Amino acid sequence: MTDTTSTTMGAAIRPRSIHADDAAKARLKKRYAAEQRFKWIGAAAIAVSALFLVLLLSTIVTQAWPALRMNYMTLPVDLSTAKVDPGALGSVNYDAIIQEALAAKIPDATSRQDRRLVRGMISTGAGLQLRQDIARDPSMLGKTVDYAVPVDDFADLYLKGLLAAKGSVVPLQSAVTVSADSGDVDLGFDKGDILTFAHAAGATEGENGVLNLTSGAASLLLEVNGGIIKLTEVSPAANDGSTAKGTVIVRPQGTAQAAGGAAKLRVIDAPESSRKISDKEIVWLEGLKGQNLVESRFNTIFFTGGASREPELAGVWGAVVGSFLTMVVTLAIAFPIGVAAAIYLEEFAPKNRWTNLIEVNINNLAAVPSIVFGLLGLAVFLNFFGLPRSAPVVGGMVLALMTMPIIIIASRASIRAVPPSIREAALGIGASKVQTVFHHVLPLAMPGIMTGTILGMAHALGETAPLLMIGMVAFIVDIPGGFTDPATILPVQIFMWADFPEPGFQQKTSAAILILLVFLIIMNAIAVILRKRFERRW
């Protein structure tokens, strides 16, 4: 009872409303702040997803970009009858001919080690390529032709600037004398500026101020009298001068003293031991480049070749063909069966335990991990039926089983969306149930079914794990010609390349991913267009 009295009393005095006092204002402010916070957290979630997407795509694209081009070396290859017997093209050592042509361009590489380095600068597949080109165009024979050969992957990466910097070139103030023009030489400088460079290069200091450049220091390459000498040791000398020891990489033209400012010093910051390409190779490649013998071309090998252990010879075409064959099988199995199952479940099936079981099954299959389908394929298709390993037909069957639930679910939704009036009209003019479905309902549901099918196929195209189980991870060089040939597919190729240790494969992997993504985008775009243009809403 006291309550009532106090309320009536309060009404008379009318204090400030609890909804307008300072505490309320503070409360409201807090609530609005919470509102803003909540909103921003939501926006941040979207932003985080977008950020990841951008990061992922930009990483892939920047990685893939260099792989679209490749460097070729144009060499005068001697195909005269003395070297290549037109009657016995099969027994010619084409590699040796190309090596000879390259060695002629680099006369300074005389020691066995150097020659091996030179040989390593062009791709091991160059001979085979020359042989194929001669078989295609025999008019090359009998003369010396300028022939472009692919360079080795490390050289290619260097020329693309991905392996080591070319180095900065600075003029040297000192006048330089060279003791000899080959082998290990002594150098004399009339000033001490070379010492500063050696210090900056991180040389280790020995006794009497001798600076050792061989272990872990940046490379100093002295360009003098048209030759190039790699410095190994620098030490101070009398009259502010300095002396140095070095190895000749490119023979200088004479040992006359080079005046101050005439000699140049190239500094390559990364120490030779920590990069995959030696100073000599860099000098030779730069030399060849200076003679306009190296050119960058569109990388046709990548788009037309099969798999290879050599990054410069590896291509995706084999995997693309394998993917295509696999998808054909998948589509041929999953589409008719999926659509038929959807028609049965939507149009004919009585509501009983059997159809209920089928429905539960389909929904469960859609959620089974893909790798389990691979185990199924291994146990049933390969071991029970004895179908060939690594074959697109088996891969296609496994992917079809995996894609079918997606197609069934999409087709059912699309068939359900066709209004009953269509069916009633058809039945009313005397069509049978089968005629109604196949003549009237199915054509109207087709755009939706196609959309679902394309999305399901896009999903199957990117699937990797089940195909590892049925042996599509094998290393297959040949481009598959049929459904039972051993093949690999694009995602599996990506997986395999990602595992290879050679740095050249990193770009290849990204480029292959880019190709896969392009296919997926095309498929999804078709699905979107189909949905926008043909799908009707009743």
Add this chain to the structure above:
Amino acid sequence: MVTYLVFALIALFLAAYFAGRSKALSSVGGETSKLHSLPSQHGMFLALVSVVPALLALVVWSLITPGIESNIVKSNFATELGGLGIPQVEAFIRDARAIAFGGVVGFTDATKEAAATLYKTVHARSVWAIVAVCAVLAFAGFVWGYGKIAPAYRARHIVERIVRIFLIACSAVAILTTIGIVLSLIFESLRFFQQVPIHKFLFGTHWSPQSAFTGAGTQQGAVDPNIFGMVPLFVGTLLITFIAMLVAAPTGLMAAIYLSDYASKPVRAVAKPILEILAGIPTVVYGFFAALTVAPFFRGLGESVGLGVASESALAAGVVMGIMIIPFVSSLSDDVINAVPQSLRDGSAGLGATKSETIRKVVLPAALPGIVSAMLLAVSRAIGETMIVVMAAGLAANLTANPLEAVTTVTVQIVTLLVGDQEFDSAKTLAAFALGLVLFCITLALNIVALRVVQKYREQYD
């Protein structure tokens, strides 16, 4: 030869269709109204009865002959193949087949050539057999069906019954697939559990079947059951899944809330495709991204604060898997949140609640069963995910809960046990099927629980 057979059957199908049609028409002198069924239905009837039996025989033949042929060759060369392991025998058969039918031959010798000759003769005989069977079936079907066609014959009923049987058979494929999965997993697992006791497999804490010398089952009877303990794999899977859900659950849920309740139309037009693209990127791409970018990033980050992060840390794999699952969580939550009736929101707004209060105190509680179910489905997806962990997680089975260390998962082990040359009967490969069975059971259980949660706790508003 088989290709020609298929073409011949297609030609027969067309010929029978037109033959049946013209016979039906001529039987009534062109007056279609006197026919019980349409001429085209008579044609279809004849085409189906002539071709379908032969086609079924062909399908069965092409499924079973490769195995039978290989077995015949194997049994004929039993002495030569006696001392070889199963991969070598497989390689032998593959090469013999390649020599016989063209293809990539590994290397060849006299035995293989002989096997290839045998292969050729066996194959030629079986091809002739199937051609003869198909011819007989097609001829008999055609003659029988042609005789049946008459004005009163109910061709439509037969055709429609065949269509219906085809439709039922197609929908039964889903059941067959499930049965195939369950049977193949159970049979191989049972063979595994004969060699390794099931309790040692489920509760053992040491997993190293890849160690070449300690009883990994390469020789029969030398299986050491103590190296097949799957607890470390299970813990590793849970750890990575937990990290993934830590990323995906809040991000996905908040993204769904923002998109359904806050975002303006232009924002939605941009954000929805972003999530769809994230969902459409193949997992192998995520795996490459994890191994190439994210793992080194976490390693560098760890080094800069003085923590040792393994280069294949659970953290990197988990975070990338979380990103992969964000669109999955957000699209499922989006459906659930949109299913909450507008009247509830309006009521809450009418009481003076702000938007966020409405969401937190009205919408989310109402949508909770659906959200829980979505999260369970996401967990099931994360547990079954393979490529990201294969490429970014480790191979060594460490029993640890430290996300900075390398752990391995069930799916990684299935892949490593089955990829490459193996002997199919060794405990090592059978273990992969046992792991597959465990994986299948876990995901199935999660899916069923997710379904039950929705069925049991969903509020019916309409």
